[in-house]
Amino acid sequence: MTILVAYVPRPEGRAAVDKGIELAKASGEKLLVINAGAGVGPLQSSSIADTTDIENLEAKLRSSGADAEFRQYVRGNTPAEEVLDIAEAENASLIVLGLRKRSPVGKLIMGSVAQTILLQATCPVLAVKAG
Numbered sequence: 785m786t787i788l789v790a791y792v793p794r795p796e797g798r799a800a801v802d803k804g805i806e807l808a809k810a811s812g813e814k815l816l817v818i819n820a821g822a823g824v825g826p827l828q829s830s831s832i833a834d835t836t837d838i839e840n841l842e843a844k845l846r847s848s849g850a851d852a853e854f855r856q857y858v859r860g861n862t863p864a865e866e867v868l869d870i871a872e873a874e875n876a877s878l879i880v881l882g883l884r885k886r887s888p889v890g891k892l893i894m895g896s897v898a899q900t901i902l903l904q905a906t907c908p909v910l911a912v913k914a915g
Contacts (some may be wrong), residue, residue, distance in 0.1 A: 785877035789817040790867045790901065791841070791854075793833040795914035796882025801841065803912045804880045808850040815852040816874060817845065820866035822858070831863055832856070864900035871907060879909045 789804035791797045801817055808815035819838075821831040833841065833856065845852040857866045871879050881898055902909050 786814045786816050786874045787811070787878045787880065788867065788871050788874060788876040789815065790863065790879060790881040790897075791817050791819045791833065792831050792863075792882065793819070793837045794830075794882070794884075796884050796912070798882075799912050799914040800880045800882035801844070803910065805845070805848045805850050805852065807878065807880070807910075808852065809848070811877075813851075813877060815845070815850045816870070816876075817841065817852065817854045818857060818867065818870055819854070820857040820861070820863040822860055822862055832858060862897070862900075864897045864904075867897075867901055868904055871905060876907050878907060879905055881909065881911055883911045883913055885913060 787804055787808050789800050791801060804815050804817065819833045838856065842854050845854060867879065879901060881901060883898055898911065
């Protein structure tokens with residue numbers, strides 16, 4: 785089985801990776817960290833990890849002691865579609881994703897990617913907040 789982390793290059797994404805590493809080491813499961821974006825539009829710059837971020841993340845995964853892999857997908861699908869499709873293909877036991885802190889009004893409307901994953905995933909989803 786595989787623990788899948790939906791990664792974005794922000795504090796909440798790093799918190800999700802940290803939790804994924806912790807859980808993978810405790811369970812002995814493979815850890816798959818994915819970064820996904822459609823590759824076009826305004827969300828591209830905020831959701832797609834750049835070369836430096838990828839290098840830092842891969843170094844962290846290598847030194848973690850977990851059986852971990854990083855993949856990046858920029859092929860026209862939404863991040864939620866990629867996460868859900870890969871979770872299904874990899875028979876994920878768990879999806880870990882990070883959530884941003886929100887204002888009281890913002891709490892009424894969760895991020896669309898997180899909301900879609902939480903509502904449509906066929907496996908458990910763990911949402912974590914950045915410190």
